[in-house]
Amino acid sequence: MTAELKRPYTNDVWDPVETWSRDRIEEFQLGALKKQLARVEAKSAYYQKTFKQAGFSAADFKSFEDLRRLPLTRKADYVAGLQEDPPFGTMRAVELSEAVRVHFSSGTTGCPSPVLWSKRDIERWADLYARYLYAQGLRAGDVFQCMFNYSWFVGGLGATLAAQHIGALVIPGGSVDTKRQIETINEYGTKCVIGTPSFMAHVAEAAEEMGVDLAASTVSMVCVGGEPGASIPGTRERLERMWGAKMFDCYGALECQPIGWDTALQLGPQIAEDFIYVEILDPDTLEPVEDGQRGVLVLTHLDKEACPLVRWWTGDVVVRDRKPTPDGRTHATLKGGVLGRADDMLIVRGVNLFPSAVEDIVRAFPGTTNEYVLVIDDSVKDPKSGFLTGVKLRVERTDDAPEDLGEKLSYRLRERLQVRFVVEVLPAGSLPRTVHKAKRVITE
Incomplete structure (x- = not known):
């Protein structure tokens, strides 16, 4: 040894x-x-x-x-x-x-x-x-x-x-x-x-x-x-x-x-x-x-x-x-x-991704509400291997959000986390609320 x-x-x-x-x-x-x-x-x-x-x-x-x-x-x-x-x-x-x-x-x-x-x-x-x-x-x-x-x-x-x-x-x-x-x-x-x-x-x-x-x-x-x-x-x-x-x-x-x-x-x-x-x-x-x-x-x-x-x-x-x-x-x-x-950790092209890291960025980003959800579906998987190539993220926009909110947020997330995000921007109130532990990762 x-x-x-x-x-x-x-x-x-x-x-x-x-x-x-x-x-x-x-x-x-x-x-x-x-x-x-x-x-x-x-x-x-x-x-x-x-x-x-x-x-x-x-x-x-x-x-x-x-x-x-x-x-x-x-x-x-x-x-x-x-x-x-x-x-x-x-x-x-x-x-x-x-x-x-x-x-x-x-x-x-x-x-x-x-x-x-x-x-x-x-x-x-x-x-x-x-x-x-x-x-x-x-x-x-x-x-x-x-x-x-x-x-x-x-x-x-x-x-x-x-x-x-x-x-x-x-x-x-x-x-x-x-x-x-x-x-x-x-x-x-x-x-x-x-x-x-x-x-x-x-x-x-x-x-x-x-x-x-x-x-x-x-x-x-x-x-x-x-x-x-x-x-x-x-x-x-x-x-x-x-x-x-x-x-x-x-x-x-x-x-x-x-x-x-x-x-x-x-x-x-x-x-x-x-x-x-x-x-x-x-x-x-x-x-x-x-x-x-x-x-x-x-x-x-x-x-x-x-x-x-x-x-x-x-x-x-x-x-x-x-x-x-x-x-x-x-x-x-x-x-x-x-x-x-x-736990809810995801692995995307060898990068460990925790929902808490996404939350830190989303909740500090102008134009978003506090709600978000990470979505795993076929659109972010390699069609042959099934490996994750990115993550879909759903967020809600506030009334004063810029038109290009999704593009700007996607860039920030990629810059900070080294993972590709497909951001879907929804009207405020679209995502479910909970008084218990929120489910931040869903599979569709």
């Missing part, structure tokens, strides 16, 4: 930790949690306060059950910490002189949220990604074409570091210039491509229009992340047919990179249990659920330095399986990947 370039030790795995027994994994996690909780209590202003309010001391931590004495950490807590101590927030646990990288969210909770990395965090990140890409089949000397966005987005640099770590030849293509991406695959013999499912579908469709048969190309691995789809059988079957290659689910989030990726067996993302401790909780009772039952994924970093998280509520609904897989790997698998969300 060092950051130095290495080769598999036995049984064709990147790191011996991948085949540890369940007892050894849990023993390691318990020891790592003791150290990590002591560290965040000492260095993170947010967790110092949180621990104190919960009557919890890291010195008292003896078992996994003790962790449940602490409250969940949610995105709203992270954002509040940024506002309390700008620009990097109260959760950070390093001095700024110790941070070497910052990545940002898309700003879909109102403003871009920065997440810091230390030098060791970056090295750990690269090694974990390399472990997963190796498990999927990437080897030294292979050509790896990265089609993740490099602008602000966290995925591009992470994937690039990982492939370099293995010794692959990296082509940093980004998510632009589709024709050149296709030509590059054929000219340079790309073995592995990585990007969002929607961009992979777009590239495959563009190749068909160009008369290029990607199924006859050198690509044998299509790695995807950033949005749902890779673990959905219909999506996987369609993209594998178009590319003539195996598709792998690469699951992570800005705040926790990585969470888990498919191996060559394609049984679902396998969690990096030496990097994160996982709880699966009932979304209503917040009690743990048994393996095989649906629940929300909650994560605690075991060794993250710059921005460590304790009991981070991902909002993602998953099913855990802790049985070893046939290839000898022993870390838990998320069967079927992410099965849904426990």
Whole structure:
């Protein structure tokens, strides 16, 4: 588990930790949690306060059950910490002189949220990604074409570091210039491509229009992340047919990179249990659920330095399986990947979109009332893949609203949230009112 370039030790795995027994994994996690909780209590202003309010001391931590004495950490807590101590927030646990990288969210909770990395965090990140890409089949000397966005987005640099770590030849293509991406695959013999499912579908469709048969190309691995789809059988079957290659689910989030990726067996993302401790909780009772039952994924970093998280509520609904897989790997698998969300978050072309971010803009925009609703229908979906290409937004106009309200609001939303909006402007009083929790996302 060092950051130095290495080769598999036995049984064709990147790191011996991948085949540890369940007892050894849990023993390691318990020891790592003791150290990590002591560290965040000492260095993170947010967790110092949180621990104190919960009557919890890291010195008292003896078992996994003790962790449940602490409250969940949610995105709203992270954002509040940024506002309390700008620009990097109260959760950070390093001095700024110790941070070497910052990545940002898309700003879909109102403003871009920065997440810091230390030098060791970056090295750990690269090694974990390399472990997963190796498990999927990437080897030294292979050509790896990265089609993740490099602008602000966290995925591009992470994937690039990982492939370099293995010794692959990296082509940093980004998510632009589709024709050149296709030509590059054929000219340079790309073995592995990585990007969002929607961009992979777009590239495959563009190749068909160009008369290029990607199924006859050198690509044998299509790695995807950033949005749902890779673990959905219909999506996987369609993209594998178009590319003539195996598709792998690469699951992570800005705040926790990585969470888990498919191996060559394609049984679902396998969690990096030496990097994160996982709880699966009932979304209503917040009690743990048994393996095989649906629940929300909650994560605690075991060794993250710059921005460590304790009991981070991902909002993602998953099913855990802790049985070893046939290839000898022993870390838990998320069967079927992410099965849904426990909140109203949408994912549009790899961008996480929260209704609250839309609300912040709409309610501050001249000419609109307080009411709005986000509509998901076929007009904002790719007709072939079903992926969201945008969001339809219905708002109400006030009497003094400008004639081009919809156009101006659409531009502002795209500028702030990096998502395409189709704005429908309605007369005041057209949208339903409620005295209870408003339903802001509807499907038609």
